[in-house]
Amino acid sequence: MSCTVSMTVNGKTVSREVEERTLLVAFLREHLGLTGTHVGCDTSQCGACVVHVDGRSVKSCTTLAVQANGTEVTTIEGLAAADGTLHPMQAAFREHHGLQCGFCTPGMVMSAVDLVRDNPNPTEAEIREGLEGNICRCTGYHNIVKAVKAGAEAMSGAQPAPVAAE
Amino acid sequence: MYAFTYQRPTTLADAAAAIQAEDAKLLGGGQTLLPTLKQRFARPTDLIDLGAIPELKGIREADGGLEIGAFTRHAEVAHSDLVKRVIPSLASLAEGIGDRQVRNMGTMGGSIANADPSADYPSAVVALKATVTTDRRTITGDDFFTGMFETALEPGEIVKSVRFSRPDKAAYAKFRNPASRYAIVGVFVARFGAEVRVAVTGAAGSVFRAEAFETALAADFRAEALNGLSVEADGLNADIHASADYRAHLVTVMAKRAVEAAG
Numbered sequence: 001m002s003c004t005v006s007m008t009v010n011g012k013t014v015s016r017e018v019e020e021r022t023l024l025v026a027f028l029r030e031h032l033g034l035t036g037t038h039v040g041c042d043t044s045q046c047g048a049c050v051v052h053v054d055g056r057s058v059k060s061c062t063t064l065a066v067q068a069n070g071t072e073v074t075t076i077e078g079l080a081a082a083d084g085t086l087h088p089m090q091a092a093f094r095e096h097h098g099l100q101c102g103f104c105t106p107g108m109v110m111s112a113v114d115l116v117r118d119n120p121n122p123t124e125a126e127i128r129e130g131l132e133g134n135i136c137r138c139t140g141y142h143n144i145v146k147a148v149k150a151g152a153e154a155m156s157g158a159q160p161a162p163v164a165a166e
Numbered sequence: 167m168y169a170f171t172y173q174r175p176t177t178l179a180d181a182a183a184a185i186q187a188e189d190a191k192l193l194g195g196g197q198t199l200l201p202t203l204k205q206r207f208a209r210p211t212d213l214i215d216l217g218a219i220p221e222l223k224g225i226r227e228a229d230g231g232l233e234i235g236a237f238t239r240h241a242e243v244a245h246s247d248l249v250k251r252v253i254p255s256l257a258s259l260a261e262g263i264g265d266r267q268v269r270n271m272g273t274m275g276g277s278i279a280n281a282d283p284s285a286d287y288p289s290a291v292v293a294l295k296a297t298v299t300t301d302r303r304t305i306t307g308d309d310f311f312t313g314m315f316e317t318a319l320e321p322g323e324i325v326k327s328v329r330f331s332r333p334d335k336a337a338y339a340k341f342r343n344p345a346s347r348y349a350i351v352g353v354f355v356a357r358f359g360a361e362v363r364v365a366v367t368g369a370a371g372s373v374f375r376a377e378a379f380e381t382a383l384a385a386d387f388r389a390e391a392l393n394g395l396s397v398e399a400d401g402l403n404a405d406i407h408a409s410a411d412y413r414a415h416l417v418t419v420m421a422k423r424a425v426e427a428a429g
Contacts, residue, residue, distance in 0.1 A: 001169055001170070001171055003172065019169065020169070020170060020171065020172040020213075021167045021168070021169055021170060021203075023167075023200075042204070043201060043204075044197065044200075044201055044267075044268070045345070045346075047265075047267065050267055056241070056270040057266060057267050057270060058267050058270050058271050059267045059268070059271075062196060062197060062200045062201060062271070063196065063200070063271065064172070064196065064200065064213075066172050066174070066215075067193075067196065067215065067217065069174075111266065111267070114266070115266065118245070130266055132265040132266065132347065133264075133265030133266050133267045133268065
């Protein structure tokens with residue numbers, strides 16, 4: 001049993017014939033080749049698969065592609081500008097060493113961008129609370145929290161504070 | 167996941183017709199159903215997505231309280247200015263469900279129809295004297311939850327909305343599982359004039375009212391009024407996270423915290 005699924009992914013309209021049971025993450029990775037969105041736990045706990053559907057962060061391993069039919073999806077590949085300039089949140093993760101192995105990073109960044117849209121100036125506690133759906137096994141979260149704080153400031157246009165080695 | 171046929175009706179009548187198919191299942195936000203399907207614990211022939219039915223959406227004031235459509239996502243309840251104004255304790259409960267991404271997908275109707283013993287919403291439905299409206303009838307919150315993952319809903323019956331009464335004071339306190347954020351024990355305390363309701367989730371197979379707590383708080387709405395009171399540990403849930411005795415202990419602690427938060 002298959003059906004046609006159409007959506008806008010990172011600004012481009014796409015349409016594919018897929019099985020109805022296809023997960024959104026499989027649609028993105030296997031049908032569109034957008035492998036920046038990762039599959040970690042596959043049980044909706046780790047957040048490596050977070051993407052935006054109509055501006056809301058969701059776990060694409062726990063969403064059917066057909067549920068996203070007709071929506072606008074943004075993945076990590078869609079955050080940077082066309083000329084390659086990183087999104088302020090991506091730049092902040094790099095600047096503040098908010099990653100080690102990098103596996104959780106796409107989901108972390110997508111969750112962080114969604115968090116900051118709701119709360120442009122989050123406290124450390126609000127950042128930790130806002131990232132509850134994302135698991136990182138390398139960093140101990142410390143630099144991720146710093147990166148999100150700096151990314152939030154950059155997104156609101158503030159000058160980022162100078163950073164010493166962390 | 168086994169294969170199924172996906173349907174996305176745009177009217178409640180079409181959804182009600184579609185769910186009559188043998189082994190069809192209703193799909194809310196899918197945050198419980200999709201993991202269940204991925205583990206092949208269920209094999210529905212049809213998934214009926216309720217996400218395109220306008221009648222199931224929206225939050226409005228009704229009879230001084232709130233009427234919330236079944237397909238209202240947890241994040242919508244948590245962020246609604248109307249909910250924050252009329253029943254702030256309900257917004258705060260919604261903000262504590264799962265994580266941010268689960269709240270962006272999960273729906274109120276899906277949560278109560280699933281009736282997970284450790285879900286948060288059942289405590290609000292019972293404590294806030296809610297009534298559940300379906301495509302067939304109205305069910306009081308007290309009658310809605312009948313057991314572990316069991317409700318008064320008949321096969322194919324669709325939850326349309328939930329109507330909550332506005333309390334004078336209320337708060338929800340939960341001791342959560344640090345991984346899943348589900349309630350190991352959650353207690354919703356609500357005061358309506360001289361009446362107090364104390365609804366407990368997570369502790370037993372289904373939400374229940376702690377009547378001795380209600381009587382004590384009706385006489386004296388302070389946390390100290392619960393000193394020396396506890397629920398019977400016999401029959402409470404016990405798992406790797408908490409023994410039945412510990413859950414019984416937590417019921418009193420969470421009830422006190424809720425009373426203090428209600429002010």
